Amino acid sequence: MAFQELLNQVGSLGRFQILQIVFLFLLNAIAMSHIAMENFTGAVPSHRCWVPILDNDTVSDNDSRILSQGDLLRISIPLDSNQRLDKCRRFVQPQWHLLQLNGTFSNVTEPDTEPCLDGWVYDRSNFLSTTVTKWGLVCGSQTLNSVSKFSLMIGIFIGGIVYGHLPDRWLSESARWLIMTNRPQKALKELRRVAQINGMDSGDSLTMEVVRTSMKKELEAAKTKSSPSDLFHTPILCKQIYLLSFVRLLALLSICGLAINLQHLSPNVILLQFLLGAVAIPVNVIGHFVLNHMGRKVGQQVILSFGGICILTTIFVPEEMQTVRISMVILGGAVSFLSNASNRLHENELLPTSLRSTALGIIGVISNTGLFMAPLIMMLVAYSASLPWIIYGSCSILSAFIVFLLPETKNQPLPESIHDIRNERKHTKQAKKEDLIIKVTRF
Template sequence: MAFQELLNQVGGLGRFQILQIAFALSLYGLISSHIIMENFTAAIPSHRCWVPILDNDTVSDNDSRILSQDDLLKISIPLDSNLRLDKCRRFAQPQWHLLHLNGTFSSVTEPNTEPCVDGWVYDRSNFLSTTVTEWNLVCESQILNSVTKFSFMIGLFIGGIICGHLPDRWLSESARWLIVTNKPEKGLKELKKVARINGMKDSGDTLTMEVVRTSMKKELEAAKTKHSPRELFHTPILRKRICLLSFMRHLFTLSIFGLAIHLQHLTANVILLQFLISAASILVSIVGHLVLNHMGRRITQLVIMPLRGIFILSAAFIPQEMQILRTVMATLAGAISPLCLSVGRLHTNELLPTTLRATGMGVIGMFGNTGLFLSPLFMMLAPYSAILPWIFYGGFSILTGFSVLFLPETKNKPLPDSIHDITNDWKESRQAKKEDPIIKVTMF
């Protein structure tokens, strides 16, 4: 805990840390807003086939002038299996005899229907224009909507690789990382900078290289050993953590972005749903982090990630007629997502040694972010079953939650500075497990 004492001396959580957090949040906000916009720029409004008797202003059919729009729809558009107007087919000729029938029936499979050869009519009450209405990405072309999202996510993935280092020009380097990587002079300079910004200049002036070397003697001794990124996989314990954390990040990225860019499939009013999610996520995050400090990292993830998956599955299986309940489930799933993401990243940070933390996070992020461009592809299964993509998105979240059982708890434990710290922690844990039965036996 030597570094923690140095950090307390320069102000602990002060103005410097708050400014760093605010700047990082602004960067995340820019990325998140572009992802959320997919629900609006690529929204799929209600639609039906264009038919001359309804949509051609120059039509001169005398019978059509005295009929209501509902009657014209009845004779022009067949019903689907849910007894709703079919979105992708129309009658080849007006079915006048349907006006004299009291009951309704589906005519999707009748030979007198045809595809929407003249285009579609879209409901523009919510969105005047989207990529779907602009390029008619519906019916047979519906799969191309997922392709456009796939292209967008590929751009995010590549951009993260190419430009991911740019924020480091403005974000201050970690003093702890500098010290344990045998750069104590630079670490001292950063600590003095933190003290000055936090209004603790006098305390910063008392910090000298001798103080740093005395306080972190053990860490500096360990820093003399050169560390290679290959050590992430050469050490069995660390290799297991990296592989498991990469697997978990991949699954959860698939789930969280699968939900984030497909909200319009869960509700008729995506604007209201997005507003509810944004408002609820603030409250959930505040309460969740209080619970996190009490329950620890493992139990918190074990509860909230499967719970999020259950909310997703519930929203998908609830009939569309129950829009209020469906919206509530979707809101809860979306609101708990940021909390799941932040807890997972916090746990990951605390499981990796400081000397290899940046490299480890990069490797985990690289494998995890492959879920970015894969997440839209699962929606290609929707034409076969509307619920099938959501089974994957919800199931991945549940599986991620249970995977945390294979990781150790890090609550109230010091951050590991080297691979040696992780190895010792594992040995002490194994030793404690061996000694517990002996203690229990001697008590009786």
């Protein structure tokens, strides 16, 4: 707890920490807004084939002028399996005889149909223009809509790598990390700066001697310099990195799959997006208490499982039950966002300070595969409308099972170095051995 005593001297939660939180909040808000906007810029409005008899202003057929729009649609557009206007086909010739069949097709002959050779007519009551209406990304070209979302995720990934160093200009380096990398002078400078921003008078009393005395153990460990290769030469740490990577990969796949495809779950995307943002705030507050009460491991399992169950439940709720359907979507989305935060917390408490940034970078690169896969999985809707959502929900539940293989970190000291990780494993093995001896000698 030596470092905690130093933090208390410079202000553990003051103006400096609040400014960092606000700055990070703004950065995340900008990034998340681009993902959320995909539900609007890439929305797929209701559509049907363009037909000359109804949509060509120059047509002056006497029969078409005396018929209602419903009648014209009836003789121009076939019905799909749900007895709704087909979105991707039209009759080759107007089927005038259908006006006499009371809404049923003739059992004698099947009218010839064809694709929408002249384009589509879109319902513009909610969205005047989207990438879908502009480039005709429907029917045979609907997979290109997922490709456009894939391009967005590629941009986010590349942007994170190229511009990821920019926050270092405004965010102070961790004093704990500086000490663990054997740079106590710079750590002292950062601690004094934090004390000055927080208005703490104790900043002037911080000297190198105080830092060395308080962090004696950490400075001793820092003399053994760690290298990134140690991440893969330490079996227990290597295992944890792989497990954390797959947990975050599956969680991101589920989160992004839901976040960029809300339009497929409810026709009122604007209301759904607003409610999701409003509910996410109290859910994250509740999640804080869940993680502190249940622990990082069990708490994260509950959160990931519940989010996946909400997504799977949404699939089997009939579209007529919109209130239940929207409730499941909102809960699933809010809990999914919480799962990302709980995963990051668990990562930071498992990884040693001296190599934490490197390890998190490796985990980020591996797990960002989930960003790429999320929009591509939606292509499977061409085979089954439920299949993508089954995958999104199942991935969240599967990640909960993987968390079971990770150790608990609640009320445990943060590992400072590779040495601490090895000692922890040694103590764990010794404790298990002693427990086994007690059980054996009890009888």
